[in-house]
Amino acid sequence: MHELAITQGVVDVVTARTGDVPVAGVRLRVGRLSGVVPDAMRFCFELVTAGTPLEGAALEFERPEGRARCRTCGQDFVLRDPVLLCGCGSADVEVVAGRELSVVSVVLAERRAVT
Amino acid sequence: MCGTCGCGGSDVRVEVLAGASQHGGHEHIAVHPHPSGPTGDVVEIETALLAKNDHLAAHNRAWLAERGVVAVNLMSSPGSGKTSLLCRTITELGPLRPVAVVEGDQETRLDADRIRATGARVVQINTGAGCHLDAAMLARGLAELRPAPGSLVFVENVGNLVCPALFDLGEAARVVVVSVTEGEDKPLKYPTMFALADLVVVNKVDLLPYVDVRLDRLAEHCRSVNPGVRVLPLSVTTGEGMQPWRDWLVAR
Ligand SMILES: Nc1nc2c(ncn2[C@@H]2O[C@H](COP(=O)(O)OP(=O)(O)OP(=O)(O)O)[C@@H](O)[C@H]2O)c(=O)[nH]1
Ligand SMILES: [Mg+2]
Ligand SMILES: [Zn+2]
Ligand SMILES: [Zn+2]
Numbered sequence: 001m002h003e004l005a006i007t008q009g010v011v012d013v014v015t016a017r018t019g020d021v022p023v024a025g026v027r028l029r030v031g032r033l034s035g036v037v038p039d040a041m042r043f044c045f046e047l048v049t050a051g052t053p054l055e056g057a058a059l060e061f062e063r064p065e066g067r068a069r070c071r072t073c074g075q076d077f078v079l080r081d082p083v084l085l086c087g088c089g090s091a092d093v094e095v096v097a098g099r100e101l102s103v104v105s106v107v108l109a110e111r112r113a114v115t
Numbered sequence: 116m117c118g119t120c121g122c123g124g125s126d127v128r129v130e131v132l133a134g135a136s137q138h139g140g141h142e143h144i145a146v147h148p149h150p151s152g153p154t155g156d157v158v159e160i161e162t163a164l165l166a167k168n169d170h171l172a173a174h175n176r177a178w179l180a181e182r183g184v185v186a187v188n189l190m191s192s193p194g195s196g197k198t199s200l201l202c203r204t205i206t207e208l209g210p211l212r213p214v215a216v217v218e219g220d221q222e223t224r225l226d227a228d229r230i231r232a233t234g235a236r237v238v239q240i241n242t243g244a245g246c247h248l249d250a251a252m253l254a255r256g257l258a259e260l261r262p263a264p265g266s267l268v269f270v271e272n273v274g275n276l277v278c279p280a281l282f283d284l285g286e287a288a289r290v291v292v293v294s295v296t297e298g299e300d301k302p303l304k305y306p307t308m309f310a311l312a313d314l315v316v317v318n319k320v321d322l323l324p325y326v327d328v329r330l331d332r333l334a335e336h337c338r339s340v341n342p343g344v345r346v347l348p349l350s351v352t353t354g355e356g357m358q359p360w361r362d363w364l365v366a367r
Contacts, residue, residue, distance in 0.1 A: 002247060002278030009164045018158055028164075035281055035307035082306035083339045091342040101281075103160040 003040035006101070008048050010041075013103045015053060022109035025058040033066040033082055033098035057106075066098030168282055171250035175257065175285025179268070185367045186268045188284055190308060191292035192301070193274030196318040198226045199351040200292065200360075201269055205233045207361060213266035217256040219248040219273045226271065236260060247278035250285055267364065276305040287367060294319040295328045302336040310340045314347060314363060321350040 014023060030036050038061045049055045066079030072090035084093045163169065179186050189197045198218075205214045215236040218227045227239035238260040240252050248256075253270060262268050270286060272279040291312040293301050296319060302309040309315065315337045317330065334346040347363070349356030 002281055005245070005247075005249070005278070006164055006281070009167065012167060013160060013162045013164060017160055017162075033307075035277070082310060083303065084310075084342055085339065091338060093342070101165060102163045105157055105159045105161075107157050 003036060004044045004048065006036055007041050007044035010045070010103055011048055011052050011054055014106055018053065018106060018108065020053050023054045023057045023106045024109040025060065025107035026054065027060045027062065027104040027106070029062040029064065029100045029102045029104050031064045031066065031098040031100035033079065033095065034101045036101055038063070062104060064097050064100050067096050068093040069096050165281065165283070168250045171254060172283040172285040175250055175254055176287075178254075178257065179285060179287070182262065183265045184262050184268055185266075185288075186270060186284070186286040187364070187367065188270045188272060188279075188286035188289045189292060190272045190276070190279045190289065190312075191274060191294075192276045192297060195274075195292045195294040195297065196351050197271050197274070197292050198229050200316070200318065200349075201271060202229055202233050203351050203354070203357065204269075204360070204364070205230070205235045207357060208267070208364065209234075211361075211365065213263045215260055215262040215266055215268050217248075217253060217260060217268065217270045219252070219271055221245070221273060236262065242273055246273055246275050247282055248272050248284060249282045253284045267367070276301065276308045280305075280308040280311055288313040290314045290316060292316045292318055293333070295323055295326055295330075295333075298326075299328050299333040299336060302333070302340050306340040309337055309344075312337075312341060312344055314345050315341075316356075316360065317346060317348045318351060320348045320355060321353045 010026065010028065014026060028041070030038055030041070042059055045059050049057065066082070067076060068079045068084065069076050070086035070088060070090055071092040071094060073086060073088040075086060075088065077086065079095065079098060084095070085091050086093050189201070191197055201216060208214055216230045218230060218237060218239045219242060220226055220239070221242050221244070223241070224239045227237045230237040238256045240248060240256050242248065242252070248270065260268070270284060289312050291308055293315060295317060317333060320330070323330070330348055337344055337346050347356060347359055349360055
């Protein structure tokens, strides 16, 4: 269950920036091809935030879709699954979006300067 | 970052096997603290979740490059034959190039003992509940292993086709081992792992007569998630395919 390690990473990334300021909301970007399942992260989030400034924070997800560019015909298209195949029949495609895995922003529970 | 799946860092153990290393003190890989940012109710973060791991991986990569050491990360589901492949490879490669191994398993030092029997230097990392190695663990493992300059270091990841794919270790190449008894659909079911492979080794081809698996279809599935990836059929048991595998390694 790598979502637990990844979700622990959310706490680390956020507290590295906001320290001990209580956080009311966290916005994550989890691409549809990232190999990470938001529901599993939600489940882990409650566990790993207990006793941290993120405890009780609302979790929001941006879910960018997978996109690829075909090197054969030049077309841009949506990738619904990780099978790399263009409509033209070429498998020589490059994934250009969908693998994102990042913390976008947080909303602080109180108005306080973050250094 | 030793916080791994389900366990928290304290569970991770790094152990040098007797005779494998004459280590005097630890070597540390430097980690810089990173500064912080702006003010307000909403704080923009825009930081990759694996940034810390990727940063440590970059340190490992630099550390390895300074010593002319090439690291190869071996990943597969449990039992595909990673340790068997390593033992045979070390024996065959022995005179050509010094080899050392970092073994990752949840528990036991069984695999490290098998490697040690070949005479190669080996460090066992037990991840406890963790289901993959991360860059911090490899940094600790490398500091203990102290591989000889110019050597080849194999990292045997925890047997798991899911998580190890997400964690860059700082390796020079990723090899996915899949055995024919696992079926031809694994690349489609675990695309993230196969998509990032520099080489796919298809092991246990000696068992092909007994299973309903076709090599061409398995290779096709690998390429559907990783166009152009090299697929190398091999049998550790019979030695078939070992020559191209050695050639691939020597070319790293
Ligand atoms: N028939 C056959 N069996 C093999 C081959 N390679 C490995 N095996 C057997 O497969 C079993 C598992 O091999 P290991 O080398 O322990 O596999 P592993 O990937 O290191 O396993 P974990 O570290 O537990 O994930 C052993 O019983 C090996 O003897 C092969 O080429 N052919
Ligand atoms: Mg093994
Ligand atoms: Zn894991
Ligand atoms: Zn096309």
